[in-house]
Amino acid sequence: MKSLAELAAIREKMKDKIVLREGGANTRIVVGMATCGIAAGARPVLNAFVEGVDKEGLNGQVIVSQTGCIGICQYEPVVEVMEPGKEKVTYVKMTAEKAEKVLKEHIKGGKVVQEYTIANAKNA
DSSP: OOOHHHHHHHHHHHHHHHHHHHSOOSEEEEEEOSHHHHHHTHHHHHHHHHHHHHHTTOTTTEEEEEESOOSOGGGOSOEEEEOTTSOOEEEOSOOHHHHHHHIIIIIITOOOOGGGBHHHHHHO
16 A cells, blocks of 8 residues: 555656546547557557657646547557637558657647558558
8 A cells, every 4th residue: 555645756756647538628549559559550650759748838728538440450559639710630550659759740730741641541
């Protein structure tokens, strides 16, 4: 059993990560975490987005969450980015490295990373 002080320290350490996944931000990054997504490598992608949002100082502006099956298993890991007033962007065959680029160019820079989108995957 942990002491009350140890539990309080753990709570404080994890507070930012909980806000990232449950807060009321404007931009939402949703990672498909059904069995097929996890098998394809979605867990490192989810972690990269959570850590990247924190590292880039986007807490309160961006929420990272997970969902079950998105329905396009052949394109896993799948990430959807939803921003108010904009069309949803679906990124496919994501990796932790691609997540970093999406954070910098799309989430921070406002420019969709076209080569990672489902539209380009369908045409390839």
